Amino acid sequence: MLIHGAWHGSWCWQKVIPLLEKKGHAVIAPDLPGHGSSDNPDSISLETYTRSVVDLIREQIESVILVGHSMSGIVISQAAEHVPGKIRRLVYLSAYLLQDGQTMFEVAKKDNEGLVFSNLEVSRNRKTARVKEAVLREAFYNDCSEEDFYFAMNKLVPQPLAPISTPIHITKERWGRVPRSYIECSMDQTITNSTQQEMHTNITCESVSRLESGHSPFLSVPEKLAEILGSEAD
Template identity: 40%
Template sequence: MSTFVLIHGAFHGGWCWDRIKPLLEDKGHTVIAPDLPSHGDDPASPEDVTLDDYVSRVGSVLQSTSEPAVLVGHSLGGVTITQAGENYAERISKLVYLTAAIPGNGQCRLDVREGAEGSSLEEFRILSEDGKTMTVQEDGVKPAFYADCDDATVAWVIERLSPQGTIIPKTPVSTTPERWGRLPRAYIQCTDDKAIPLKNQEYFCKNHPCDPVIKMSTSHSPFMSEPEALADHLHALR
C-alpha cells in the first residue's frame, strides 16, 4: 500500500485529518498528518512563519518515509504542496489537491482568485491590527468551512483553530516543468464549497490540468463531513 502525507490548510492543524487517518490505515496505508509551523501543537509565532518554513516541515516528513508519498493538500495547503512538489519531487509519487489552490510559477495564492468572488472567507475573516495574522470569527466557522457538519463537530473544530500568518498567501511559488510539472496530480472538487467556490476550483483545474478530477457534494471540509467517502477516493488515487 501507500504512504499518505496529509497537509492542512489555513487556520487548521494536523488534527483536521483525525477522521481520515484511521480509515486509510485500515486500508493498509501509512498516514502522516503533520502540524505546519504555528499550527496545532507547534509553538512558532504565526506572524513570523514563511512558506519556506511550511515547505521545510513537509520536506522533513517526506524524507523520513520509506517510499515516495502521495502528498495531499487542502485549501491553502495546495500552495504548500506545490512548492514541496518542486523542492522534493523525488520523494513524491502523486499530488492530490483537495479543494485547494494551485498557483503557477511566480504566483501566490492572492494571484489566483478567478472565480472566487463571493467567498465566505471574505465575510468572516478578521485581520489583526498590524496585518500580520488573520482569524475567522467564531460564528463564521460553520458557514465558511463546515456548513454540512453538525454543531458538535464545529464546536470541536473551533477549539483547535489557530491564527494564520498573512505572509503565506502573499508568497509566490517557484516551480518548473521538470520537477513539479512532471508529478502526477489529481484534484478533488467540493461542489458546495463556500470558502473556495467551485468556479475557483475549476479555474485551477483548467490552468493546471489534473487527472482525475473527482467531485464531492460537500462544503469545504469533507474530512469532517464525509470522511468515509474521502478516504475511499484517496485510496483509489494511491
C-alpha cells in the same frame, strides 16, 4: 501524507486516518509550523511551511502521496518542486492549484462568492488573521454536524499571512513531472466550485473527482473522502 489547510491543524484528519489505515495505507498528518501546538505564527513563511514538509519527506519517507487541503495546495506544489523524485502523486483537495508566480491571496480575492477573504480580522501587527466567527460555520463547516462544528471552531488558530501573499515558484521540469489529481468539493463556500474548476482547467490534472460536500469533507463525509484518497494511492 495529509497536509491541513489554513487556520487548521493535523487534528482535522482524525476521522480519515483510521479509515485509510484500515485500507492498508501508512498515514502521516503533521502540523505545519505555527499550527497545532507549534511555533509562533508571526514568524512563519511559505518557505517555513515547505521546508517542514520537505524535511519530513527526506528524513522518513521513500515515496509519498501528498494530499493538500485548501491553502496547502501551495505547500504541496512547493514541496514537489524540491523533491519531485520522492512524490508519487499530488492530490489537491479543494485546494489552491496555482501557476508559477501566483499568490494564494490574489486568486482567493477574485473569488467573489467565497466567504473567507472578505471576512478576515487582521491582527494589529498585520502578520496573522482570523475568520470572523459569524461566518465560520457557513464558510468552513456548512454540511458538518453541530458537534463537529464546535470541535473544529475551538481548535482554529491565527493564520500567518506571509505564506498566502508569497508567490509560488514551480517549474515543468520538477513540479510538473509529478502526477496531479484534484478533488472538488461542490458545496464549498471558501473556495467556490467555479474557482476550483478554473484552477484545474488552467493546470491539467490526470484525474478530477467530486465530493458533494462543503470545505471540510474530512469531517462531514470522511468515508467518501477516504475512498477517493485510497483509490489515488492504489
